[in-house]
Amino acid sequence: MQADEYPPAQHILRDLQLTVEHRPDGTSTGWMPVTPFICNASGSPRAGVMAILVDVVGGGLAAVSARPDWIATADLTLHLTPHPVSGEIEAVGRVVRQGRTTVVLEVSLRDLGGSSLGLATMSFAVLPRREGNLSVDQVDRVNRLTMATPGSGLVTPFHDRVELTVVEAALGTIELPLSDYVVNSLGSIQGGMMAAAADAAGEQALRGACGAPVETVDMQITYLALAKVGPVRTRARVLSSTSTFGTSHVEIFDTGGADRLTTLATVVAARP
Template sequence: MTDSPPSYPPAKHILRSLRYEVEHRPDFTSTASMEAGPHLRSASGHVEIGALATLADATAGGLAALAASPGWIATSDLTLHLAGPVSARRVIAHGRVLRRGKSKIVLAVDLESDQGSPLGIATMSFSVLPRRDGNPIMVSSSEATTHSFLPSDGHLDEPAAEGHIHEAIGLSMIADVVGGVETDMTEYVVNTLGAMQGGAVATLGAQSASSAVQASTGSNEFFECMDLVITYLSLGKVGPIRASAVVTQVS
């Protein structure tokens, strides 16, 4: 006899900060959403690309888990291209499975505003893994299923009361390292495998790149990341987890 899988996500978690809600359909498509409150925005007022990557990763990950059932999955790579800075208060994600193989599942996620304006597109692949006792149970259904990951601290309708996503993750700068940023491993960023959630990794990488560009130009301007291409080499389970960057060209 095995214990029931633990509840996921924990009470304080990056998905709850997004007020993440999703509907998965039996044709392996889904629609999800996030509320882009002040805690998910940069100094310029635009939505952090790390938050958008978290939305895309969670949407695709849920679909991939259904497609891989009874197995489980881990993100192999994530690519996100934005059409421009995102100002929408609510972002919608439409996910679909492009390829469903025995060892890998490939998906695409289209991002749009709640008014229907296109914001960006993400593509991801997931490795299919043997199921472990601690993995959540995801079972395909002949009907649509919905899930809501909302705050559990009384701030359901008060996004302004939440700390910024960088503070919640615990992101801090590393002195004397170009684009050096780091964070500890906490429940806030954990995924179903006990490692850092893919969107949190993206947030770390995006901040590293933006800091490196600002340092290399010596400018007081604010630089925002518009594209992400991430390959996940291994599971980050022990902190601190660090990122650094190399600026190859400024034009």
């Protein structure tokens, strides 16, 4: 897939209306408009959607940093200090380590008033470039890319639009199909979408354990393999819980890919 073919016309990144700016100084910034369709009941943006923004900003920054090689996401952590937001979310990424085999970066999240929404970290393995990897060019000048297109934008809640379904709430079992709408440039489910699945699974499992609705505030995600076939299905286990917050362990399997374990996550959720 070439750069001008990804994301396709109908894609979650276009409906989230992300804008990303990569700069020659090794920093990148992304913006995402906030709508009720991406927010929790409390009005704070969903952790899974924030992870998509982080993945796009961080992935782009790492790809620029690793040139001429390519990158694969190894892990993503998200630590939120959530509060209701209107307007836009801004994500500012910077590389903290560029080595021959790894890239590590931080992404700060804030609202347009400058109030912090949290901090994310990401690690990437540096891989030899292969045919089909997105081209990375124009890195010697400010490069701003808007993924919104005329008519794009969510008109239904995020989970409904990506067809994320709850199979067994108490067990944190949810399912997410692989479609062109949620894939990355390699045709596998996009890393941020895997985080969104972990977010939903953890919340479902912890809702019962905590005895009240909870919202994800922390995620630690380890990517082990690509989800190439789908649908992916989660399995969650509550590690600890109180009446105000809890922690769950989430595994994500590619059911169409011989039930391969693709992703591990630790999810912390709290009452808003």
